[in-house]
Amino acid sequence: MANIFEVSQPENDLLEKADQVRLASIKISQTENNNRIKALNFMADYLEKNTTEILEANHEDYTRAEKKGISKALLSRLKLSKEKLTSGIEGVRKVGDLVDPVNQVQIRRELSKGLILERKTVPIGVLGVIFESRPDAVMQISSLAIRSGNGVMLKGGSEANSTNTAIVKALQQGLQESGLDKNAICLLKSRKDSMSMLNLEKYINLIIPRGSNELVKFIQENTRIPVLGHADGICHLFIDNEANLEMALSVALDSKIQYPAACNSIETLLVHNEIAPVFLEKAIPLFNSNDVKLIGDERSVELGLKHEASLEDWQTEYLDLILAIKIVDDLEEAITHIQKFSSKHTDGIITENLNTAKNFMNVVDSTGVFHNCSTRFADGFRYGFGAEVGISTQALPPRGPVGLEGLVTYKYFLKGDGNIVDDFSSGKAIYTHKDL
Incomplete structure (x- = not known):
């Protein structure tokens, strides 16, 4: 595979973009649920306003790809009809109707008097998504990332560059109009960037590959960043x-x-x-x-x-x-x-x-x-997830179509009142471990 893909060190311009996404993801992780829903509606509005531009860009991509003789499967995924675009825009809005996946309390437990433990869901951070051909995936992934309080770096196939650029431009306009940082969504265009992403472990928290068996396996074997995805669909x-x-x-x-x-x-x-x-x-x-x-x-x-x-x-x-x-x-x-x-x-x-x-x-x-x-x-939208960022076939969760709940993790919050461990050793305090 080394003669097809080559992992390279990220250059300064990519590091700068990655840092912008990282900072934007921190801001968006702190936003209220209503603000993220508002952002999705603005994103959908701007996709509608730019429908003609997006479809024209897709026609250019499709014509160019057809002349190059790419496979029927990739051509089918590349084609973005008006109906498909309209459905994708509606999907962006519907993601806003889903239950907020952030700040959900999974555990609330009294460990001892005055010592309360909570486990709450939090955004993952920055998602790095590498995919082939499907421009409608840009809408799905971006809406899920924003709804779950994450930033996202997208790298689509070169055959869809014009379409992806037009879609991301509209999404960023919507984000900015809503008052959120447009840098939360970033589109990369070169193959070198997609391979350099694999070395951005200080900026990207999760890689989600959506593409050929060869591409997915290469990514799984050549990054220290956790990878969520599947290679084959047999x-x-x-x-x-x-x-x-x-x-x-x-x-x-x-x-x-x-x-x-x-x-x-x-x-x-x-x-x-x-x-x-x-x-x-x-x-x-x-x-x-x-x-x-x-x-x-x-x-x-x-x-x-x-x-x-x-x-x-x-x-x-x-x-x-x-x-x-x-x-x-x-x-x-x-x-x-x-x-x-x-x-x-x-x-x-x-x-x-x-x-x-x-x-x-x-x-x-x-x-x-x-x-x-x-x-x-077997599809995130059909399962009622609103959309999906991909499908995971690994044994550990998230598994299957990955929607909002697969884009959050959790952390533990412990609140005390001067509690110290030594009090438990000396018998001054005891553990109650009572679920609240």
Whole structure:
């Protein structure tokens, strides 16, 4: 990977920008809830005022990227239609409707007479977000950062530079109009800056990468800053022998074609051998009519698939209209395949047998396990988080779509009245440890 990415020391101009964001994040962490909500509304207002400029910038980016021949998946993520922009602006406003994640008291406990302990949520500080192609992510991430009292340094893919610049300009105007420091949102544009960010541990508290497997793994291996994210989105759907056939067809199709460039679209379809002949008889023409290329194991090829899958196919995140199909003998074989090849993002089962569904959902160790519904529901907005900064597939929290509650940490506040530890050693004081 060293020949593709190269970590470099931050230059003075980047250090200056990072310090501006750090200072702005301190200010915003001290603001009242109403002021942060007000800022989001102004940010949304200025996005609306600059709609024409943003869409024109996106058209420039898209045309340039198309001429360069970038992948269909990246082109799909890059495209910002008026409807998509309008939805993104509405999402900024809706983040303001969510419960304030800051200053929430998690523990309030009397340790001893006059000695009160509180654990309260606080902003993380400065978020460093590196992402590819998706300009709508700028709106989501920025609104979540401001709502949770954080500053954010953004580095998008070069293919979206013009769009990202137009969006951040509008967001900063909104911040300034609301009375908050516009430096709380900062956009970096060069690849060198994105790699230099990895050495800004004195300024950035959390790195959130949203991009290719290669990029995410490189970042995880080359920074001392905590990293939150996922490398792959290899999602599975298992069609059980007790599945409702029409439901299985509908859910499988939606899970693949509704937005194939998304990390929560399925890449592998597992089908119980008892239902495979009748299911594939209907599924093959259905997927073919939607331009999905089907590849499969030997048994599924015998039932009509034209392309045979290799070992690599079970390990590939296509982000395209390609679907691998494998026929399995039972639930255990389906789970074994998922545990071996899943990226622990989202995996689902279609079945009418509640015990089978329960076993599947308890055993499969993914951030999302779904029963009788599309994997495309694995999304912060659809979960009611307002938006998301990304999806984490790590075992420790935050896990899954990361919204507001994933962008705060906590600290302990202890208030006393001259209490000293020696009084407890001598017996003058005792611990009560009473929750208040």
